[in-house]
Amino acid sequence: MPTVSMTVNGQAVSGEVEDRTLLVQFLRENLRLTGTHVGCDTSQCGACVVHVNGDSMKSCSMLALQAEGAEVTTIEGLASNGELNPMQQAFMDNHGLQCGFCTPGMVMSAMDLVAKNPNPDEATIRENLEGNLCRCTGYHNIVKAVQQAAKTMGG
Amino acid sequence: MAENGIGASLKRKEDPRLLLGKGSYVDDINRPGQAYAAFVRSPHAHANIKSINSTAAAAAPGVVAIFTGDDMAADEVGPLICGWAISSKDGSPMNMPHHTCLAQGKVTYVGDHVAIVIADTQEQAKDAAELVEVDYEELSAVVGTADADAAGAPQLHENAPNNTCFDWHLADNKADVDAAFAGAAHVTKLDILNNRLVPNAMEPRAAVGDYERSTDSLTLYTTSQNPHVARLVLSAFFGIAPEHKLRVVAPDVGGGFGSKIYVYSEETACLWAARKIDRAVKWTADRAESFVSDAHGRDHVTTVELALDGDAKFLAMRCSTKANLGGYMSLFSSAVPTYMYATLLAGQYTTPQIYAEVKTVFTNTTPVDAYRGAGRPEATYALERVVEAAARELNIDPAELRRRNLIQPDQFPYETPVVHTYDCGDYGASLDKAIEIADYAGFAARRDQSKAGGKLRGIGFSNYIEACGIAPSAAVGALGGGVGLWEAAQVRFNPTGNVTVFTGTHAHGQGHETAFAQVVADQLGVPVENVEVVHGDTDKGPFGMGTYGSRSIAVGGSAIVKAGEKIIAKGRKIAAHLLEAAEDDIEFTDGNFTVAGTDKALNIGEVAFAAYVPHNYPEGVEPGLDESAFYDPLNFSFPSGTHICEVEVDPDTGTVEIVNYTAVDDFGTLINPMIVAGQVHGGIVQGVGQALTEGAAYDPDSGQLVNGSFMDYTMPRADNVPSFNIDTTETPSPLNPLGVKGCGEAGAIAAPAAVMNAITDALGTENIDMPATPEKVWRAAQAAG
Numbered sequence: 001m002p003t004v005s006m007t008v009n010g011q012a013v014s015g016e017v018e019d020r021t022l023l024v025q026f027l028r029e030n031l032r033l034t035g036t037h038v039g040c041d042t043s044q045c046g047a048c049v050v051h052v053n054g055d056s057m058k059s060c061s062m063l064a065l066q067a068e069g070a071e072v073t074t075i076e077g078l079a080s081n082g083e084l085n086p087m088q089q090a091f092m093d094n095h096g097l098q099c100g101f102c103t104p105g106m107v108m109s110a111m112d113l114v115a116k117n118p119n120p121d122e123a124t125i126r127e128n129l130e131g132n133l134c135r136c137t138g139y140h141n142i143v144k145a146v147q148q149a150a151k152t153m154g155g
Numbered sequence: 156m157a158e159n160g161i162g163a164s165l166k167r168k169e170d171p172r173l174l175l176g177k178g179s180y181v182d183d184i185n186r187p188g189q190a191y192a193a194f195v196r197s198p199h200a201h202a203n204i205k206s207i208n209s210t211a212a213a214a215a216p217g218v219v220a221i222f223t224g225d226d227m228a229a230d231e232v233g234p235l236i237c238g239w240a241i242s243s244k245d246g247s248p249m250n251m252p253h254h255t256c257l258a259q260g261k262v263t264y265v266g267d268h269v270a271i272v273i274a275d276t277q278e279q280a281k282d283a284a285e286l287v288e289v290d291y292e293e294l295s296a297v298v299g300t301a302d303a304d305a306a307g308a309p310q311l312h313e314n315a316p317n318n319t320c321f322d323w324h325l326a327d328n329k330a331d332v333d334a335a336f337a338g339a340a341h342v343t344k345l346d347i348l349n350n351r352l353v354p355n356a357m358e359p360r361a362a363v364g365d366y367e368r369s370t371d372s373l374t375l376y377t378t379s380q381n382p383h384v385a386r387l388v389l390s391a392f393f394g395i396a397p398e399h400k401l402r403v404v405a406p407d408v409g410g411g412f413g414s415k416i417y418v419y420s421e422e423t424a425c426l427w428a429a430r431k432i433d434r435a436v437k438w439t440a441d442r443a444e445s446f447v448s449d450a451h452g453r454d455h456v457t458t459v460e461l462a463l464d465g466d467a468k469f470l471a472m473r474c475s476t477k478a479n480l481g482g483y484m485s486l487f488s489s490a491v492p493t494y495m496y497a498t499l500l501a502g503q504y505t506t507p508q509i510y511a512e513v514k515t516v517f518t519n520t521t522p523v524d525a526y527r528g529a530g531r532p533e534a535t536y537a538l539e540r541v542v543e544a545a546a547r548e549l550n551i552d553p554a555e556l557r558r559r560n561l562i563q564p565d566q567f568p569y570e571t572p573v574v575h576t577y578d579c580g581d582y583g584a585s586l587d588k589a590i591e592i593a594d595y596a597g598f599a600a601r602r603d604q605s606k607a608g609g610k611l612r613g614i615g616f617s618n619y620i621e622a623c624g625i626a627p628s629a630a631v632g633a634l635g636g637g638v639g640l641w642e643a644a645q646v647r648f649n650p651t652g653n654v655t656v657f658t659g660t661h662a663h664g665q666g667h668e669t670a671f672a673q674v675v676a677d678q679l680g681v682p683v684e685n686v687e688v689v690h691g692d693t694d695k696g697p698f699g700m701g702t703y704g705s706r707s708i709a710v711g712g713s714a715i716v717k718a719g720e721k722i723i724a725k726g727r728k729i730a731a732h733l734l735e736a737a738e739d740d741i742e743f744t745d746g747n748f749t750v751a752g753t754d755k756a757l758n759i760g761e762v763a764f765a766a767y768v769p770h771n772y773p774e775g776v777e778p779g780l781d782e783s784a785f786y787d788p789l790n791f792s793f794p795s796g797t798h799i800c801e802v803e804v805d806p807d808t809g810t811v812e813i814v815n816y817t818a819v820d821d822f823g824t825l826i827n828p829m830i831v832a833g834q835v836h837g838g839i840v841q842g843v844g845q846a847l848t849e850g851a852a853y854d855p856d857s858g859q860l861v862n863g864s865f866m867d868y869t870m871p872r873a874d875n876v877p878s879f880n881i882d883t884t885e886t887p888s889p890l891n892p893l894g895v896k897g898c899g900e901a902g903a904i905a906a907p908a909a910v911m912n913a914i915t916d917a918l919g920t921e922n923i924d925m926p927a928t929p930e931k932v933w934r935a936a937q938a939a940g
Binding site: 018028033034035038039041042044047074076078079082091092093097099103122125126127129132133134135136137139143 | 178409442829839
């Protein structure tokens with residue numbers, strides 16, 4: 001089996017994978033970074049969103065081998081010294097999560113949104129999160145969380 | 156009130172781990188040496204299995220074992236069950252088909268389980284499953300609810316003639332109700348469909364079965380809303396292992412909405428196989444499997460009629476429903492369209508007579524069972540659609556027609572003609588508040604404004620009631636239920652004064668670890684951060700019935716309060732001894748035992764320490780401070796409220812925009828208003844999904860689920876829905892110690908009727924069914940001119 005090497009959450013990692021192994025499987029199975037979730041099989045739900053070279057990416061939509069040499073950040077890589085980052089804190093402050101299963105992908109997508117659009121209005125937030133399904137929150141408090149985080153993060 | 160006690164919008168204790176990626180869901184759990192399972196599923200809706208040849212699959216790389224229904228039968232694994240017995244009008248028992256864990260001889264829906272393939276890796280198991288050759292004799296399929304019992308329809312089960320499970324009515328009062336209709340000044344009649352929904356919790360179902368050879372015991376890690384019930388069913392009915400040799404763990408569970416109540420074939424087969432091969436066996440559903448194998452919800456065809464007198468007072472109601480059960484019965488699938496449905500048809504109104512009949516039918520589709528609301532959304536939809544239609548026919552303001560028929564606050568306890576006795580409520584207060592928040596007075600002007608822009612604007616009401624706090628065990632038993640529905644709790648002071656609380660309920664998004672800790676903090680005066688709530692493991696804490704039917708705070712919370720009362724009673728004895736006072740003179744407030752009228756006091760933490768280090772201790776009192784309680788509710792609880800939806804319809808494209816949504820709910824006492832609001836938001840969006848976008852679509856000939864993926868089944872996304880205006884009124888339930896009612900299902904119950912009443916108002920026709928997709932709305936708009 002081929003070997004793939006990349007940087008995940010600042011750490012150099014490598015592992016043997018099948019040609020067909022998806023990036024999300026490599027993260028979950030090889031690295032045991034189980035914060036990234038799999039909620040569907042058609043790249044529709046967004047539970048597996050991570051950052052690849054600074055952009056949000058559904059990690060079920062690329063092969064592990066395609067991430068050779070890439071800088072990958074997962075939900076486990078956001079906190080520093082165990083402290084929630086401003087987006088994570090905003091989700092907690094605004095009750096933007098319930099069962100927590102969509103949350104890692106939702107937070108990673110929201111981070112990318114705020115990085116690219118520091119001052120988004122509600123419509124922009126809703127439009128940009130349409131690739132992330134949530135069945136619990138009705139999105140109401142997720143939108144509020146992203147609005148708070150955008151302010152905190154200097155929008 | 157203790158800081159962060161009852162009523163505080165405390166941020167959730169569960170959030171940091173879930174936000175840091177440290178949650179532990181079943182698919183995150185791996186056991187040493189585990190193998191992986193994949194299921195061979197029927198590609199046909201209806202077929203006889205002539206033979207299964209697994210020779211090629213068994214020779215594939217990594218394959219450990221392949222088992223079929225015959226193998227499980229040889230081990231005498233019992234059939235899947237339905238736990239609620241319903242009788243037909245003629246007194247005959249329901250026709251429950253034999254439902255084996257893996258099919259034997261016949262399959263009845265696409266996705267039905269034919270074999271389990273176990274291999275060293277997940278990919279190997281899936282690859283090998285493709286190599287299992289099943290020789291099917293295809294049979295004609297029946298899919299639609301309305302014609303499943305028609306003469307000549309393909310027959311699913313030998314013991315269910317005309318595909319009928321039962322033909323039931325709530326009471327034999329049809330003649331009386333017919334007489335009331337005959338004397339009515341006005342009758343409004345609607346034919347409506349309640350569309351079939353796929354629950355789609357974001358976490359797919361998963362299971363890890365694990366066998367411990369040294370103790371001959373099994374552990375099942377599973378995505379369950381009720382791990383103790385799962386253990387009971389796996390033990391008592393399926394015979395997998397005796398209860399004391401079986402541990403069921405439901406760790407972090409990523410949403411349930413009813414679909415994770417049931418014990419399914421997959422986890423049963425994984426657990427059974429783990430002992431068979433002496434290795435842990437893991438399975439995680441693909442979403443495609445979830446679509447066809449998670450129990451679906453709703454799927455009713457209903458005719459509802461309302462009779463009114465000359466003053467527009469409701470005289471009587473008739474409701475005739477056919478409900479689709481799918482290919483087999485499921486754990487509570489007989490109760491959902493009967494006692495969870497017909498008993499709610501009085502709604503908030505004084506309607507004196509109601510006749511309700513329900514026929515349930517088998518079809519070649521995925522089994523149907525409870526999905527968020529479970530019967531109560533169907534009842535609310537039928538009732539609130541017909542009430543709104545009656546208002547329009549009589550040209551009476553829909554709010555006024557409702558107000559004229561509401562049960563008044565001084566009429567409680569109120570016995571409806573359909574079983575329930577409501578404990579309390581002030582329905583007019585919620586209606587008035589919702590009308591004010593929604594600016595109902597300004598609607599006419601807004602409608603004119605929309606009209607000027609070429610749009611149609613409509614407004615719709617939904618006054619709902621639900622029966623939650625499920626349920627008084629004796630009442631459940633009297634109606635055919637096979638279980639008791641009490642709840643259990645254990646409150647354990649540790650020697651250092653912090654508290655571990657065990658509950659038999661299960662949280663999968665509801666925030667019990669926070670809300671239950673608030674209840675304990677409030678009652679015992681302990682800082683909330685020193686209270687840990689433990690659930691989801693049958694080896695920890697007492698047997699419990701789990702979480703569904705918005706029961707957890709009303710029943711589980713009450714059990715915690717009862718255990719806390721025992722803690723205080725024992726603490727009082729210990730404190731009296733230590734403070735050298737009479738027990739009757741000891742008062743307990745804010746965590747302190749005080750001698751009345753003095754400043755002599757001991758904190759409950761000091762009392763707990765004394766209980767574990769009982770050197771100076773009252774005679775006859777046991778050491779330790781650790782109390783359990785079981786709580787069987789006196790009645791259901793009855794949350795209620797008014798939801799008002801305002802939509803704008805584009806008649807040229809058929810698109811519907813929800814421009815304003817107001818919800819005013821009465822959940823009794825609120826433990827954590829932030830969590831309650833989140834439950835309402837989520838419920839509303841599931842209801843909006845039912846009304847606008849969702850619906851399982853089966854090909855009527857082949858029985859294939861044609862929208863079985865997230866690309867095709869349109870779950871609401873962030874840009875499909877607005878933010879909501881929500882508020883509450885509060886009439887605390889007099890029947891439980893917390894005054895709570897439950898809030899988990901209200902949104903999903905109220906929203907479909909509110910949305911559809913708004914759309915029908917905008918279109919000027921009642922002739923449209925859910926989901927009101929742009930195509931349907933456009934056609935209805937054209938037809939209505």
